Ligand SMILES: Nc1ncnc2c1ncn2[C@@H]1O[C@H](COP(=O)(O)OP(=O)(O)O)[C@@H](O)[C@H]1O
């Protein structure tokens with residue numbers, strides 16, 4: 126039985142996942158919790174190497190299946206090396222992206238069959254899912270524009286708007302199917318307003 130709480134932050138590019146995961150982690154630490162902030166793809170030495178392969182803009186020839194399997198490889202390493210040990214210690218684990226990202230991007234975005242994708246997830250995570258997921262929802266153009274401001278370029282940012290629209294609506298569909306786990310937050314507001322809303326959702330879950 127895992128003692129900690131596992132929280133994932135999800136959403137398309139530029140929705141504020143990195144910003145909000147940092148603010149949440151700081152707020153939890155200030156409130157006396159052991160908060161562990163981590164991210165995907167990455168979060169481990171091996172995961173970081175896989176991340177470079179996945180995001181390199183030059184890797185245009187990568188097949189959708191290679192992409193899917195690399196994400197799963199990174200996630201399996203992340204789960205066993207970082208997430209599960211921290212939950213054993215009773216920490217609050219906050220991850221910037223997890224399995225829902227794969228369902229949204231490789232499933233709804235790339236068009237890989239969702240059931241097939243979930244069967245691969247059963248190999249990499251045994252279906253271990255977050256206790257709570259916060260989905261930041263935002264207009265695609267606004268999100269891409271925000272990231273352009275910081276000159277961030279990766280293979281996904283180079284995708285067409287239509288791809289990101291499929292990912293966004295995929296995320297909303299995932300949230301519709303699991304309303305108990307996934308809470309949708311409007312990411313168009315000011316960072317501090319969003320943070321307050323996130324904190325309220327998380328505190329409600331922690332005090333249960
Ligand atoms: N609520 C917000 N309103 C306006 N800009 C934001 C907001 N949240 C984050 N940003 C800015 O948008 C960019 C992308 O934010 P980031 O947290 O990196 O998003 P993500 O990790 O989801 O791609 C950063 O430059 C960040 O400072």
Ligand SMILES: [Mg+2]
Nearest residue numbers: 142143144221
């Ligand atoms: Mg980020």
